[in-house]
Amino acid sequence: MSYEFLQILWFILIAVLWIGFHFLEGFDFGVGMLLPFLGKKDEERRAIINSIGSVWDGNEVWLLTAGGATFAAFPEWYATMFSGFYLALFLLLVGLIIRGVSFEYRSKDAAPAWRNRFDWMIAIGSFMAALLLGAAFANLARGVPIDENMMFTGNLFTLLNPYGLLGGLTTVAIFLLHGANFLGLKLEGELRERVNVFAKKLWIGATVLYIVFGIYTYIAGFWARGFIDPGIAPIAAVAVLLAAGYFINQKMEGWAFIMVALNIVLTQVTFFSMTFPNVMLSTTNPAYSLTIYNASSSQYTLGVMSIIALIFVPIVLAYQGWTYYMFRQRISTDKKTLVY
């Protein structure tokens, strides 16, 4: 296997990990943000948390694996991004920490104030994580100041530009919709009716933001700055989002969920193809950009890692898929069946 082939392979693998993460953890974040607004009574909130209880932990590992794979395959990308986006990633970690802990702690005490506080921490943590991830990806698409030594020369406020913020808000809106669709599939009774009403409203906001963000990307010239044009992927992404609106109105929850999931996948495909082979664009000078060629690890390491990934990724997909099959039933608000 040639060096270039391995570099492209690992770029694709990391793209796949991010796609998987956005698809899976996207509804987890959405469910988390909806929790205090959707659940009125305690057992309703517990049902909402239990709908993702058995899977959120495994879903979050997709993020760690994307990070770990970046470290192994493109150490320069990892080094520049993680120290460059320092405070943003710090806030992302704070969001993930308070959210993860709150799932475990919230039902361990009976006091309503205790539970309410942790429910809000789940919502705020999910919101922070979605907003910051969206902003980070938007900034990767837009480009950030990087000098000739692959050093990020901006600060937190460099990342909080209008495009980055719009990207963050769009991600939050899409994840909210994705979460609502997921809950439509997992809940039953009155709660299911309520979430379907939520989904209709969320769809309007998400679609408007998504289209504005797309137009911004196009007009600002962030489009196709690498080798390849994303082609019909972004058009298809808008089309499936519009289709999701139809299915939500028709109460076809399964199809609505699939359409928003496809929108998330196609958005990520667009993102990764419009920058390839760049992994971090420099706004200082395009020649300073990090690419899969100047950021990658050695051919030997990429080769070893390919063999390991080839063995373990299918195994992981098999058992993780199996858990979704195992916990496919809807969640009721009957306390005997609730865990968290």
Add this chain to the structure above:
Amino acid sequence: MNWSEYSRFVGDIFGALLAIETMVAFFLESVFIGIWIFGEGRVSKRVHLFSIWMAAIGSLSSSIWILLASGWMHNPVGYIINPVTGNAQLVDIFALLTNPKGWLLFQHAFSAGLATASIFMLGISSWYILRKKELEVFKPSFVAGAIVGVIGSFLLLMTGHTQGQEMRIYQPMKLASIEALWNTEQPASFSLLTIGDLTGKQEVWSIRVPYLTSFLACNNFDCEIQGVNQLQAEYEARYGPNDYVPLMVVTYWSFRIMAGLEVIMLFASAFALFVVLRNWSPKLIKWLKWMPYLIPLPFIAGVAGWVTTEMGRQPWIVQGLLTTAQAVSPNLTVTMVSTTLVSFTLLYGVLALVMFRLMYKFARQGTQAALTKSVDVEEPTNTGNIIIIGAQD
């Protein structure tokens, strides 16, 4: 995040191990712990049991990968330095996977895990045994804690001992700083108590046992142990001028805290086993009231052990190849780093308090409360007014 130059330097090796850890271990742990927590009553008993074993295997393999990565920082193997980039580059994955230092760290961490869990179980079980509650659960758990505790603490001391012997060869400076051995000695004495001056670089006063360090480090009474001053001179000749001596007051004391607590843990587990063998003699049982207070010890010992091994490597982040000062992200300011350091410390401090409080509560509530997993709102309990500091702020 703080270590961009480190990441560039070691990505080819350390990054690879970390990526393997996420793929092989983290998914196993996180997916199967979900099945175990949520699967009870939904999946067959066989699958339920299988899932906790998978989670355990995931945790175990996680520790192997991360300790192989850590081991490489102490004893770099299987690499070359790329002449163009100046970064470490992997050339032999098998050397990396069979790095003796990595496996020593794993054996030590694994036995520490056994000992920690055992002291924890002994502490909780003793509390119930003294109160004669739920003995059908807590007597067997006490026996398990006693047996595994004796084995774990013994292995812990043995693997620690092996690491000390290996240190003489790979990281002599760490050994010298742990023993406060300023000058090369043959045979070398063992410091029982050394008081340094305020800079931590000069000895003021010490009591030493002759021959003991030589014996501990080489199994004979007469081998040579290099001292700090000679090693400093040797390293200056090899790597150029720098201060190659770790902060001795930290390595010296953290090592003694760790080793001292490990000995206490071994005695405590041995005493527990003695109680079992003496058929729970009431005379002995009354001493078990001290067991719960020992629960923090293995945690303190673990932290002290990590401080010893990491501080003992200073000023290196990768022994002999990259210093900690060279490894930091150049774009970060003191304000940024202090912000995250203080925030993470506060956040984890608060979470630790909450966790301690919950564990304290659940440990006293008996097995039924643990089985129901969460507290029901309707049942009034007297723990309603817990103060939680808003970690969301």
